Amino acid sequence: MANDLVNIEKLQVSYRKSGSLVPALENVDLYLEQGQTCTVIGPSGCGKSTLLFILAGLFTDAEVEVRGRVLCPEKHRMALILQDYGLLPWKTVWDNAMLGLNIRGMSNEAKKGGLVKILQDLGIWEFKDRFPAQLSGGQRQRVAIARALALEPELLLMDEPLSSLDALTREALQELLLDICRKTKMSLILVTHNIEEAVLLGRQVLVMSPGPGRILNVLENSSAGNIGYRNQQAYFERCLKIRKILERGINDAC
Amino acid sequence: MHVNPSVKSFSNYFIAALFLILLWQLISLCMADLALPGPIHAIHAFITGLDNGISRNLLFSAFRVVISILLSTLLAIPLGLLLGRETHLDRFLGPVIYLIYPIPKIVFLPVVLSLFGLGNWAKIFLISLLIFFQILVTARDAAKSVERLYLYSVKSLGASRKDIYRHVILPACLPEIFTSLRIGLGAAIAVLFITETFASSEGVGFYLMDSWSRMAYNEMYAGVIAMSLLGLVLYIILDWLEKKICPWKFLY
Numbered sequence: 001m002a003n004d005l006v007n008i009e010k011l012q013v014s015y016r017k018s019g020s021l022v023p024a025l026e027n028v029d030l031y032l033e034q035g036q037t038c039t040v041i042g043p044s045g046c047g048k049s050t051l052l053f054i055l056a057g058l059f060t061d062a063e064v065e066v067r068g069r070v071l072c073p074e075k076h077r078m079a080l081i082l083q084d085y086g087l088l089p090w091k092t093v094w095d096n097a098m099l100g101l102n103i104r105g106m107s108n109e110a111k112k113g114g115l116v117k118i119l120q121d122l123g124i125w126e127f128k129d130r131f132p133a134q135l136s137g138g139q140r141q142r143v144a145i146a147r148a149l150a151l152e153p154e155l156l157l158m159d160e161p162l163s164s165l166d167a168l169t170r171e172a173l174q175e176l177l178l179d180i181c182r183k184t185k186m187s188l189i190l191v192t193h194n195i196e197e198a199v200l201l202g203r204q205v206l207v208m209s210p211g212p213g214r215i216l217n218v219l220e221n222s223s224a225g226n227i228g229y230r231n232q233q234a235y236f237e238r239c240l241k242i243r244k245i246l247e248r249g250i251n252d253a254c
Numbered sequence: 255m256h257v258n259p260s261v262k263s264f265s266n267y268f269i270a271a272l273f274l275i276l277l278w279q280l281i282s283l284c285m286a287d288l289a290l291p292g293p294i295h296a297i298h299a300f301i302t303g304l305d306n307g308i309s310r311n312l313l314f315s316a317f318r319v320v321i322s323i324l325l326s327t328l329l330a331i332p333l334g335l336l337l338g339r340e341t342h343l344d345r346f347l348g349p350v351i352y353l354i355y356p357i358p359k360i361v362f363l364p365v366v367l368s369l370f371g372l373g374n375w376a377k378i379f380l381i382s383l384l385i386f387f388q389i390l391v392t393a394r395d396a397a398k399s400v401e402r403l404y405l406y407s408v409k410s411l412g413a414s415r416k417d418i419y420r421h422v423i424l425p426a427c428l429p430e431i432f433t434s435l436r437i438g439l440g441a442a443i444a445v446l447f448i449t450e451t452f453a454s455s456e457g458v459g460f461y462l463m464d465s466w467s468r469m470a471y472n473e474m475y476a477g478v479i480a481m482s483l484l485g486l487v488l489y490i491i492l493d494w495l496e497k498k499i500c501p502w503k504f505l506y
Contacts, residue, residue, distance in 0.1 A: 089502055103421070
């Protein structure tokens with residue numbers, strides 16, 4: 001399809017560990033159109049982070065063996081936010097947020113001005129001279145988001161970005177993410193182990209099971225994308241459905 | 255009452271110094287031996303000696319040890335970081351370092367004196383050798399244990415190998431390198447002292463041993479004070495540098 005931003009077919013990934021291959025993903029398909037959001041949910045060890053790292057091109061050939069078709073945007077059109085935010089403790093908020101632009105050689109005045117605006121919009125401009133250790137979890141996550149947004153990516157990849165935050169901060173950041181995706185028309189693939197988060201954020205929800213990682217179900221969830229969805233009947237039904245699929249998947253795997 | 259922390263730490267050092275001087279006075283009074291003069295005599299000899307040889311000798315010693323530190327760290331840091339990250343390089347050079355590192359470098363003194371002669375370079379070479387291996391091993395081990403998360407983080411931003419060294423590996427290892435340098439400093443000054451006592455005609459080590467051979471005990475202790483001050487000042491400079499270069503380590 002012409003609109004496909006991501007097109008993965010029959011993806012098979014194995015880790016190379018001391019000479020032998022340990023399967024991590026089997027027969028994974030994933031399609032994502034431009035401007036769409038997709039969440040990937042599953043228990044630990046189901047390979048959801050591996051899937052994200054494959055998309056981000058982080059593995060070397062020495063680390064993994066990859067089979068199947070992986071079509072995704074070029075590296076410079078994507079941005080990745082890691083579970084523990086991936087901020088460098090030795091750089092200030094500003095330097096951390098500038099890092100992507102610096103590395104990609106795009107640190108001109110216009111981009112800097114854009115970043116100032118992003119930091120202001122995210123409410124962390126006043127912390128620009130602080131180090132990550134001086135910030136709360138939610139503030140650190142905002143810095144990571146600012147760093148990604150500064151790169152104006154077409155596709156944002158997030159690996160359990162909100163898992164270590166308290167409930168209120170998490171909800172505020174979920175709203176923020178929805179808002180950003182709506183405004184920038186950016187596509188999003190978000191990995192999570194939180195059912196509510198998966199249903200709230202992904203117009204497509206991939207449910208995975210471990211041993212080795214494969215996709216149990218792909219749920220269309222077209223009402224996702226606004227914060228009001230959280231209080232609707234359809235939302236609860238979807239959550240329940242995913243819970244059942246996950247439970248069945250875990251029972252089968254055991 | 256709010257007291258500026260640097261003033262407070264200065265006054266702490268002052269009190270500590272006073273305590274040590276008093277202790278020294280007490281021991282010298284008890285022993286009543288010419289070989290252990292009181293601190294007043296030693297400090298007097300140090301101050302009068304400043305015009306009379308100590309400053310010149312102190313400059314020689316400082317020059318030797320500072321040049322050695324600069325030379326050895328500038329070589330050891332990049333090489334250590336490379337060894338820590340590039341496994342094929344470490345596989346080849348690792349065993350070599352493993353064999354050389356535990357050798358007390360001072361045993362090379364006769365060899366170095368034979369090869370480099372009695373001038374500055376033999377001393378600088380020997381001190382550099384000591385610090386070089388110390389920093390090399392620290393930098394290599396620190397670079398090996400850099401958290402993967404940081405590497406993935408900058409790789410996902412499109413970092414080249416050079417970017418990874420600049421933005422992640424080097425800053426992640428700097429605090430450990432500073433600690434190692436601080437520990438190495440004591441050994442470096444000890445080696446400096448020994449090299450300066452051999453067929454030397456300048457340096458605090460020479461001044462000290464020369465005073466000793468003339469039984470000029472006050473001057474001998476002036477030499478001890480000079481050597482201690484050299485160590486102290488270098489230590490303070492290292493502390494200051496670390497605070498400048500690694501501010502994220504001193505947030506609280």
